[in-house]
Amino acid sequence: MSELHPHDEIRSSDGHETEILAAIHETLGGNRNAFRVIVDRYSPVVHSLCVRMLGNRDDAREAAQDIFIKIFTSLHKFKMGNKTLPWVYTIAINHLRTRYKKKKNRESAENDYKQEQINIEQAPALETDPALQIIRNEEEQLIHAALSRISGKYREVFVLREIENLSVKETAVVLKIPEGTVKTNLFRAKQAIIKNIVKKVKPDASNESI
Amino acid sequence: MNCTEFTRVLDAWLKDGNQQNFPAVLEIHARQCNSCSNAYKAAVLCTSRPWTPVQLPKDFTQEVMKKLTEEKTTGLLLENIRTAVYRLRKGFIPAAIATASVIVVLFIAGLFKFPAEPGKITIHLVYEAPQAHSVAVVGDWNDWDPNAHQLADPDRDGVWEIKLELTKNNEYRYQFYIDGDKWVPDPKSNLQVDDGFGGKNSVLGI
Numbered sequence: 105m106s107e108l109h110p111h112d113e114i115r116s117s118d119g120h121e122t123e124i125l126a127a128i129h130e131t132l133g134g135n136r137n138a139f140r141v142i143v144d145r146y147s148p149v150v151h152s153l154c155v156r157m158l159g160n161r162d163d164a165r166e167a168a169q170d171i172f173i174k175i176f177t178s179l180h181k182f183k184m185g186n187k188t189l190p191w192v193y194t195i196a197i198n199h200l201r202t203r204y205k206k207k208k209n210r211e212s213a214e215n216d217y218k219q220e221q222i223n224i225e226q227a228p229a230l231e232t233d234p235a236l237q238i239i240r241n242e243e244e245q246l247i248h249a250a251l252s253r254i255s256g257k258y259r260e261v262f263v264l265r266e267i268e269n270l271s272v273k274e275t276a277v278v279l280k281i282p283e284g285t286v287k288t289n290l291f292r293a294k295q296a297i298i299k300n301i302v303k304k305v306k307p308d309a310s311n312e313s314i
Numbered sequence: 315m316n317c318t319e320f321t322r323v324l325d326a327w328l329k330d331g332n333q334q335n336f337p338a339v340l341e342i343h344a345r346q347c348n349s350c351s352n353a354y355k356a357a358v359l360c361t362s363r364p365w366t367p368v369q370l371p372k373d374f375t376q377e378v379m380k381k382l383t384e385e386k387t388t389g390l391l392l393e394n395i396r397t398a399v400y401r402l403r404k405g406f407i408p409a410a411i412a413t414a415s416v417i418v419v420l421f422i423a424g425l426f427k428f429p430a431e432p433g434k435i436t437i438h439l440v441y442e443a444p445q446a447h448s449v450a451v452v453g454d455w456n457d458w459d460p461n462a463h464q465l466a467d468p469d470r471d472g473v474w475e476i477k478l479e480l481t482k483n484n485e486y487r488y489q490f491y492i493d494g495d496k497w498v499p500d501p502k503s504n505l506q507v508d509d510g511f512g513g514k515n516s517v518l519g520i
């Protein structure tokens with residue numbers, strides 16, 4: 105279980121950190137092109153986070169781009185001496201929250217109406233979305249589908265901690281919640297996901313009990 | 315083990331957050347019990363790592379860089395740069411990225427006015443800094459863009475110069491921007507005002 109996470113390389117190298125700090129400094133000095141280094145370094149984690157959180161490739165791509173614009177215009181707020189990755193994640197999460205709220209508001213009218221008619225046996229939109237062709241593993245798709253149905257605060261903590269492999273401490277920093285809350289919410293997230301999958305796999309069970 | 319116990323042990327394990335040693339009793343019960351087997355499979359799924367990496371769209375960086383030039387980030391960033399530069403000047407730069415050595419810049423700057431087309435006036439800005447590698451002037455007329463108006467020193471006498479055509483009957487605030495690093499007011503200007511970032515802007519009324 106101690107396999108290397110794909111993002112570990114991005115996370116742990118001091119040499120990379122120095123490179124990023126230099127790029128921040130240079131960008132702030134007026135060399136916009138230096139920002140490229142920051143995008144190159146962090147686009148895999150930011151984009152991955154967006155795909156996991158939004159479950160849609162087009163949305164994720166646009167969101168990830170917007171997050172980098174946000175990072176660009178926030179560079180001056182970065183406190184030298186802090187780690188850059190948690191800072192990037194914080195900006196990303198804040199952006200995704202806003203985006204999610206907007207999306208929810210936009211869709212709520214039609215969805216509220218449709219919700220009651222949705223047959224649980226029907227594949228949810230997320231699973232038929234071409235976005236998930238990039239997540240080839242069918243089992244992972246099942247979790248992704250479940251993720252889209254649980255509350256945002258549980259989804260965040262699950263994605264950061266379980267999928268993106270942040271430590272409990274890092275997750276707490278990014279989400280600005282105590283470490284204890286990270287653990288509690290992670291537990292509830294897993295419970296919710298399991299419930300969702302079970303319900304989905306056995307659609308008749310819920311009907312019978314009514 | 316019955317189903318209630320299964321749920322209790324499963325929850326305890328999930329709560330523990332321990333990714334290893336999935337309790338064997340759970341698997342034994344799950345094999346015998348249809349209603350728990352799906353929960354068991356789901357639990358294994360959502361605690362298995364690592365996840366398949368998501369493929370980054372091609373040309374992602376390129377698209378971001380393009381978007382940066384399209385979006386109205388420039389003005390915003392430049393205001394931000396000024397804040398940051400002042401913060402950096404106060405010593406926030408780690409040694410690893412501190413640029414070069416401290417350069418003592420001796421400067422004499424002056425303002426000369428030349429006739430131009432009606433409503434316009436040509437300003438000749440001069441700034442003496444023999445050891446500087448680049449000098450830009452940033453101000454209200456170029457939205458504080460350090461790339462907009464670079465001073466030149468073609469004869470390498472340490473005197474950097476630029477001519478600018480500005481609209482008359484205006485008051486402009488400006489600073490020199492040295493080596494992409496230091497913001498300084500024009501030492502020869504008569505009026506300097508606080509720039510809100512701990513430094514001074516020079517004021518030019520024409």
Ligand SMILES: [Zn+2]
Pocket residue numbers: 316317320343347348349350351
């Ligand atoms: Zn059972």
